Amino acid sequence: xxxxxxxxxxxxxxxxxxxxxxxxxxxxxxxxxxxxxxxxxxxxxxxxxxxxxxxxxxxxxxxxxxxxxxxxxxxxxxxxxxxxxxxxxxxxxxxxxxxxxxxxxxxxxxxxxxxxxxxxxxxxxxxxxxxxxxxxxxxxxxxxxxxxxxxxxxxxxxxxxxxxxxxxxxxxxxxxxxxxxxxxxxxxxxxxxxxxxxxxxxxxxxxxxxxxxxxxxxxxxxxxxxxxxxxxxxxxxxxxxxxxxxxxxxxxxxxxxxxxxxxxxxxxxxxxxxxxxxxxxxxxxxxxxxxxxxxxxxxxxxxxxxxxxxxxxxxxxxxxxxxxxxxxxxxxxxxxxxxxxxxxxxxxxxxxxxxxxxxxxxxxxxxxxxxxxxxxxxxxxxxxxxxxxxxxxxxxxxxxxxxxxxxxxxxxxxxxxxxxxxxxxxxxxxxxxxxxxxxxxxxxxxxxxxxxxxxxxxxxxxxxxxxxxxxxxxxxxxxxxxxxxxxxxxxxxxxxxxxxxxxxxxxxxxxxx
Numbered sequence: 001x002x003x004x005x006x007x008x009x010x011x012x013x014x015x016x017x018x019x020x021x022x023x024x025x026x027x028x029x030x031x032x033x034x035x036x037x038x039x040x041x042x043x044x045x046x047x048x049x050x051x052x053x054x055x056x057x058x059x060x061x062x063x064x065x066x067x068x069x070x071x072x073x074x075x076x077x078x079x080x081x082x083x084x085x086x087x088x089x090x091x092x093x094x095x096x097x098x099x100x101x102x103x104x105x106x107x108x109x110x111x112x113x114x115x116x117x118x119x120x121x122x123x124x125x126x127x128x129x130x131x132x133x134x135x136x137x138x139x140x141x142x143x144x145x146x147x148x149x150x151x152x153x154x155x156x157x158x159x160x161x162x163x164x165x166x167x168x169x170x171x172x173x174x175x176x177x178x179x180x181x182x183x184x185x186x187x188x189x190x191x192x193x194x195x196x197x198x199x200x201x202x203x204x205x206x207x208x209x210x211x212x213x214x215x216x217x218x219x220x221x222x223x224x225x226x227x228x229x230x231x232x233x234x235x236x237x238x239x240x241x242x243x244x245x246x247x248x249x250x251x252x253x254x255x256x257x258x259x260x261x262x263x264x265x266x267x268x269x270x271x272x273x274x275x276x277x278x279x280x281x282x283x284x285x286x287x288x289x290x291x292x293x294x295x296x297x298x299x300x301x302x303x304x305x306x307x308x309x310x311x312x313x314x315x316x317x318x319x320x321x322x323x324x325x326x327x328x329x330x331x332x333x334x335x336x337x338x339x340x341x342x343x344x345x346x347x348x349x350x351x352x353x354x355x356x357x358x359x360x361x362x363x364x365x366x367x368x369x370x371x372x373x374x375x376x377x378x379x380x381x382x383x384x385x386x387x388x389x390x391x392x393x394x395x396x397x398x399x400x401x402x403x404x405x406x407x408x409x410x411x412x413x414x415x416x417x418x419x420x421x422x423x424x425x426x427x428x429x430x431x432x433x434x435x436x437x438x439x440x441x442x443x444x445x446x447x448x449x450x451x452x453x454x455x456x457x458x459x460x461x462x463x464x465x466x467x468x469x470x471x472x473x474x475x476x477x478x479x480x481x482x483x484x485x486x487x488x489x490x491x492x493x494x495x496x497x498x499x500x501x502x503x504x505x506x507x508x509x510x511x512x513x
Contacts, residue, residue, distance in 0.1 A: 001164040004171045004190045005073040007197060007234040008034055008066070009162065015236045018210060021063050022240045022257060026138075030236070033066055038160035039153045040071020046156070047130055049101050051076035051163060054173065056100040056128075057220070058082040058091065058118050060243040064134040064149070065219045066229060068104045073190075076163030077101075079172045080185070081220035084114060085501050091121030095128050098173050098185055098379060102130035107143060109136065115145040122146075167191035173379050174222055174320040185379035186321045195372045196323040197230040199345050203330050204289055211237035212286075213261040214253055216245045216268070221502045222324035223293055227316075228263055237261065245503060247275040254284035262287060265294035265503040266301060269313060270442055273304050278465065283309045291316060293324075295504050296410050296428050300435040302337045315340050317410060321394055322347075323373040327408055338432075339407040340400075347371035351402060356390060363401040364411055368393045399426070416507055418447030418455050423485040425457055427507075430488065433481055434459060439469035444497050445488060446510045459488040460497060460510055 011020070012034035020030040049055060055072045057079055059065045072079045080098045082091060084106070095103060103122050108114030115133055122131045132152055133143040141151040165171075171193055173185040213232040217224030232239050240257045242250060245268055253259065264272075269292060276283055290305065290313045297315055306312045317340035318324035327349060329341035343349045350358050351365030359365035370393045377385035388395045399411045411426040418425040427445035434443045442462040447455035461474070469477075471491045478487035498506040 002167045002190045002194065003073060003076075003162050003165045004194050004197075004230075005037070005070045005162055007194070007230055008037060008070045011233055011236045015210075018236060019238045020233070021066065022238060023063055026063065028063060033063070034070075035158035036067045036153070037070035037074060038158050039156040040068055041074035041160045041162070042156040043152055044072065044075040044077060044102070047102070049075060049077055049130070051165065051169075053077045053102075054080050054098045054100045056080040056082055056095055056098065056103045058084060058086070058103065058114055059106040059134055059219075060084050061215055061219050061224070061241045062106065062134070062243060063241065064104070064106065066233070066239075068134075069219075069225075069229075073171060074160055074162045076165050076169075078170045081172065081174065081225065083175070083220055083501055084112065084218065086117070088117045088120040088124075091118060092124045093182065094175060094185075095121060095125040097183075098175075100125075100128050102132065103128055104132045104134060104149070105145070106134040107136040107145065115143065119145045165190055168376065170376065170379075172225075174225075176320050184381055184384055187376040187379050188320075188323050189376060192323040192373055192375065193226055193230065195346065196226055196325055197234050200227050200325050200328075201231045201234050203328060203344070206235040206237075207260055207288070211235060211260045212240060212257050213237045213263075214240045214242065214250065214257070214259045216242040216250060217263060217265070217294075217503075218501050222318070222320045223263065223265075223502065226324055227291065227293070232261070245271070247271040251275060251281070251284060254287060258286045259284065260286055261289045261291075263291040263293070266292055266297040267295075267442070267497075267499060267503045267505065269297065269305055270301050273301065273308060274441065276308060287311060290314065293317060294502060296338075296340075298435045299338045299432055312337075317341075317398075317408070318373075319396055319398075321375045321388070321396075322369055322371075323375070326369050326371075326373060336403075336405075336407045339403070339409045342406045342408065343369075343371075347373055349408060350393075351400060352395065356393075356395075362403065364399050366414060367396045367398045367400045367408065367410070369396060370394070416446070418445075418457055420447070420450075420455050420457060420485055421453040425486050430457065430459065430478075430482065430486055434461070434474075434478065434488075437469070437474065437477060439464055439467035439474065441465075441467075442497065444505045444507060444510055446507050448490075448511065456490070457486065457488045459491045461491055461493050462495065462497065463493055 012030040016031035021028040105118030171190045175183040316328035318326040329335040351363045441464040450456035498509040
């Protein structure tokens with residue numbers, strides 16, 4: 001028998017008084033986090049929710065998240081974390097699609113009225129029976145949106161015997177972003193997440209005095225949730241929670257709390273460096289481990305970070321469907337900037353063509369993954385599952401190359417690839433070259449419809465501060481530095497790029513502009 005909540009319980013048993021969570025001025029020890037999670041489990045069981053039931057959680061990076069997440073697991077139920085930016089219609093879809101029996105929903109703020117949105121969605125789904133409000137005011141027992149979390153926990157025991165679950169029982173249903181069709185829920189088992197947590201944790205030596213991990217990646221997302229929250233709790237670290245990334249505030253938290261571990265997406269590292277250079281400030285000195293994932297990190301950002309912070313960014317790769325870590329630049333072997341390293345322990349990767357045939361040598365090809373980290377399937381979608389899973393291998397939809405030492409480099413998503421006049425153009429390759437131009441701070445390259453070529457290459461550029469290069473100058477420079485079919489024919493300057501809640505650049509929005 002196996003239950004993912006062991007990672008919290010074990011740490012609460014061994015270091016009960018160590019600070020588990022820091023949020024603003026609030027500091028909560030491991031013993032308290034575990035005991036509130038026990039109360040949540042007691043509450044769920046009292047309301048008739050147990051093994052196999054789905055419970056949705058709509059909450060930003062606040063102490064509520066681990067309280068509820070581990071409480072659901074302890075009760076033997078399945079967590080369904082939801083993106084905090086979802087609108088009522090979308091929340092309704094997720095509650096309905098996942099067969100959620102209950103929803104824990106943060107009250108939100110005037111700018112992000114999660115409580116109102118969650119309530120509207122809950123009222124529209126008959127099969128969802130319980131609605132618990134996570135109040136914005138600490139310990140508030142009343143809410144205009146419904147039953148307050150704290151009122152519901154009143155009288156619930158802080159002791160709870162965790163329900164025994166099997167290794168292949170579903171622990172979490174993680175919805176993929178749904179760039180093609182409607183979002184699908186990847187079913188991750190207790191075994192999937194626990195082994196991925198252990199393997200990720202053991203790749204890096206822990207600080208014997210206790211690591212301090214800054215969690216700014218959204219906890220509803222696989223990257224923030226598993227390599228972030230779960231790994232940090234297993235290594236008995238202190239988690240500093242930041243609900244929304246803001247580079248100045250992130251740097252301040254790093255300095256104030258003595259942060260040793262930080263995981264982010266490439267745009268976050270770019271923003272931290274831009275802020276430090278703009279302010280002429282020193283980089284925080286306590287950071288020992290910086291991890292990037294979610295998208296390929298531009299090599300120029302990798303170089304700048306190491307020069308500024310004195311440590312490399314270690315890049316990894318994975319997806320919601322792979323719990324999430326599949327490959328990583330690991331400490332035992334040289335780091336190769338621009339690659340996502342090699343498969344982690346217990347995981348195999350290969351390159352395949354459209355018909356699942358293995359591509360030998362360098363590639364490129366589509367990445368397929370097999371191992372303890374691959375999901376059971378998409379919840380309630382046997383056909384979609386069959387499309388991507390075969391003999392335990394999962395097709396990722398990502399195109400990569402592999403060098404002679406076995407390091408993989410992700411070139412692009414299959415759907416981001418541009419086909420210009422019959423030639424394949426990988427936006428990442430064009431972006432890497434453009435990032436070396438001094439006038440370019442950040443760039444996103446997309447394909448736009450073209451009458452004779454099918455697609456044309458277009459670049460959206462955030463210029464470096466004080467840069468004066470014109471569109472024509474930059475295009476001329478690209479023409480000198482890239483093959484004729486690759487260089488962008490149009491360049492549009494902009495102040496910002498559209499991004500997801502996790503900080504990934506939304507190329508589909510750029511393609512529509």
